[in-house]
Amino acid sequence: MTPLAIEAHGLVKTFGENRAVDGVDLAVRAGTVYGVLGPNGAGKTTTVRMLTTLLRPDGGSARVLGHDVVDDADEVRKFIGLTGQYASVDEDLTGTENLVLQSRLVGLSRSQSKARAAELLESFDLTEAASRPVKHFSGGMRRRIDLAASLVVTPDVLFLDEPTTGLDPRSRGQVWDIVRDLVAGGTTVLLTTQYLDEADQLADRIAVIDRGTVIAEGTSAELKASVGRSSLHLRLADEAQRDLAERLVAQTLDTIPHRTPEAAVITAPVADPDLVADLMIRLRAEGVGIDEIGVQRPSLDEVFLTLTGHAADDDTERSAA
Amino acid sequence: MSTTTLDQPVRTVATRVERPNPPSPLSASLTLGWRSVLKIRRIPEQLFDVTFQPVIFILMFVYLFGGAVAGSTQEYLQFVLPGILVQTVVMASLYTGISLNTDIGKGIFDRFRSLPIWRPAALVGALLADSIRYVVAAVVCLAVGMAMGFRPGGGVAAVVAACLLVLVFAFSLSWIFAFLGLTMRSAGAVQGVSMLAMFPLTFASNVFVDPSTMPGWLKAWVDVNPVSQLVTAVRGIMAGNPDAGAIGWSLVGCAVLVAVFAPLTVRAYRRKS
Numbered sequence: 003m004t005p006l007a008i009e010a011h012g013l014v015k016t017f018g019e020n021r022a023v024d025g026v027d028l029a030v031r032a033g034t035v036y037g038v039l040g041p042n043g044a045g046k047t048t049t050v051r052m053l054t055t056l057l058r059p060d061g062g063s064a065r066v067l068g069h070d071v072v073d074d075a076d077e078v079r080k081f082i083g084l085t086g087q088y089a090s091v092d093e094d095l096t097g098t099e100n101l102v103l104q105s106r107l108v109g110l111s112r113s114q115s116k117a118r119a120a121e122l123l124e125s126f127d128l129t130e131a132a133s134r135p136v137k138h139f140s141g142g143m144r145r146r147i148d149l150a151a152s153l154v155v156t157p158d159v160l161f162l163d164e165p166t167t168g169l170d171p172r173s174r175g176q177v178w179d180i181v182r183d184l185v186a187g188g189t190t191v192l193l194t195t196q197y198l199d200e201a202d203q204l205a206d207r208i209a210v211i212d213r214g215t216v217i218a219e220g221t222s223a224e225l226k227a228s229v230g231r232s233s234l235h236l237r238l239a240d241e242a243q244r245d246l247a248e249r250l251v252a253q254t255l256d257t258i259p260h261r262t263p264e265a266a267v268i269t270a271p272v273a274d275p276d277l278v279a280d281l282m283i284r285l286r287a288e289g290v291g292i293d294e295i296g297v298q299r300p301s302l303d304e305v306f307l308t309l310t311g312h313a314a315d316d317d318t319e320r321s322a323a
Numbered sequence: 324m325s326t327t328t329l330d331q332p333v334r335t336v337a338t339r340v341e342r343p344n345p346p347s348p349l350s351a352s353l354t355l356g357w358r359s360v361l362k363i364r365r366i367p368e369q370l371f372d373v374t375f376q377p378v379i380f381i382l383m384f385v386y387l388f389g390g391a392v393a394g395s396t397q398e399y400l401q402f403v404l405p406g407i408l409v410q411t412v413v414m415a416s417l418y419t420g421i422s423l424n425t426d427i428g429k430g431i432f433d434r435f436r437s438l439p440i441w442r443p444a445a446l447v448g449a450l451l452a453d454s455i456r457y458v459v460a461a462v463v464c465l466a467v468g469m470a471m472g473f474r475p476g477g478g479v480a481a482v483v484a485a486c487l488l489v490l491v492f493a494f495s496l497s498w499i500f501a502f503l504g505l506t507m508r509s510a511g512a513v514q515g516v517s518m519l520a521m522f523p524l525t526f527a528s529n530v531f532v533d534p535s536t537m538p539g540w541l542k543a544w545v546d547v548n549p550v551s552q553l554v555t556a557v558r559g560i561m562a563g564n565p566d567a568g569a570i571g572w573s574l575v576g577c578a579v580l581v582a583v584f585a586p587l588t589v590r591a592y593r594r595k596s
Contacts, residue, residue, distance in 0.1 A: 054437050058594075079439040080342060090430045092358065094365045099358075106354040107438050109343040118340065135365065151434065155342040187339060 007032040007190035014061030015048050022048040024214035037205030038194040045214040046194035050163045054084045083152035086163025091151050093137040105154040122150040142173025162193040198302030212310050225305050233300050234270045239291030241266040247290050254281040348441035355448025373460035377411040381467050404473045405557040406530035408464040412457045416493040417517045419453050420500030424510045443589045457493045461486045477563035485560040495577035498584035505591040524550050549576035
């Protein structure tokens with residue numbers, strides 16, 4: 003059993019009436035990637051801010067590498083790196099200036115700082131933009147400079163608060179590569195995300211958080227297994243045949259199909275995947291055209307729906323905290 | 324735009340760079356001051372209030388009121404220039420609060436606060452860098468004044484000493500605005516509240532006129548106003564006959580400001596969430 007890099011017990015933070023974080027427990031083993039998954043306003047950022055000593059918990063306790071985040075905050079700060087919505091770089095300064103600033107602030111000498119800044123800019127493919135103010139950076143470059151600023155010295159524990167929100171797929175892949183590489187080098191990473199596939203791709207373990215509490219915890223496979231069955235995904239060639247197709251799915255698979263936002267797509271839980279062959283024969287017999295059909299393990303989206311009773315992006319009634 | 328994949332380059336990122344000892348409080352403060360200086364270089368417009376504004380004030384007041392208030396523009400210039408210098412520098416200290424508030428809104432402070440550095444370093448650094456703005460303000464005022472015929476009797480050393488006193492005062496006063504910058508909700512609110520304090524401090528003083536003709540209640544305030552004390556001290560030093568009482572009271576004012584507002588500001592900064 004490897005030691006815990008991060009442990010939180012019953013963390014609470016209230017803002018007025020709003021219990022933004024309402025009793026969060028976390029246990030993150032050293033050298034792993036831990037995903038904290040939840041919609042906007044679930045309490046992810048507030049949790050990270052408490053773990054990184056920026057916010058004092060109203061209840062509960064947390065330790066990073068054995069140091070208490072309240073009583074031993076200075077010690078905690080020596081070992082962590084933080085990148086997120088709230089911890090960014092200076093937009094008016096250039097890439098080089100930001101990294102030199104950051105290097106000086108962790109205690110590197112002037113010449114070491116310059117060397118490290120140049121090295122990081124090179125590694126993050128930002129050399130061309132080195133002397134441009136950060137406010138002129140593209141979204142992906144911006145995220146990479148934010149990340150680079152957390153890595154001027156190698157953190158033992160790195161907190162990434164929604165590192166890929168709003169990024170295009172290529173920039174997203176780059177951030178993922180960086181995270182994997184850091185972990186290979188021994189860093190523990192805690193990342194928050196609203197993207198279920200991101201947690202699936204990167205995280206060894208995942209905590210699903212909703213309205214300030216952890217509602218499920220485990221590996222990606224465990225979370226999916228907790229939903230149990232496989233699921234059918236069927237895309238019709240002609241959406242006008244939807245009602246007929248739904249009836250056939252219901253009869254053949256003895257199940258209740260889900261309506262999806264896409265008119266031509268039907269999904270349904272499947273108890274016995276063998277029955278899907280029967281379904282395909284019946285669809286052919288009734289003249290229902292198929293664009294796409296598949297039987298999958300449930301996606302994390304479906305896990306989330308099952309666990310919370312609402313979809314991951316259904317956050318209209320909650321304020322972002 | 325290069326399309327290099329990061330497979331190869333990220334190796335250097337993963338190369339462990341061991342964390343050295345955290346910087347000393349002085350080193351961290353100076354580094355963060357350097358950041359503010361870089362920002363002035365990047366956005367020189369933020370120096371408008373310490374360059375064009377004093378020029379306009381000096382020209383306007385000297386030619387508009389000089390004849391009426393002091394009999395001649397030349398005589399009024401000798402009187403008002405030290406006052407406008409003080410007013411400009413004191414007004415410039417307001418900017419500290421506004422820039423702090425903006426910085427905090429952008430989240431850069433969260434990154435600083437997650438580092439193992441002396442916590443007030445970000446504040447002290449910002450305040451130190453603002454001293455550069457004060458120096459610019461003083462130099463502009465003096466240059467314009469000298470060009471128009473201002474002749475300080477005390478010579479160069481006296482002028483430098485007077486400016487140093489003004490700098491110390493502005494540094495002390497800026498803690499109030501730093502406190503407001505940390506506790507108010509928006510930069511606009513900081514500006515509004517600060518201006519409210521600024522007008523009685525700078526205009527209800529002896530900056531522009533001799534208070535002897537003022538009504539009693541106003542004169543009572545003008546006499547205790549720390550800005551009046553400072554202006555009297557600066558006028559005395561520049562003219563070559565320093566007023567020990569006024570200098571003493573100005574320094575006491577500075578000490579009180581720092582003693583009260585520095586701890587309040589640092590506390591607000593620690594608690595900032």
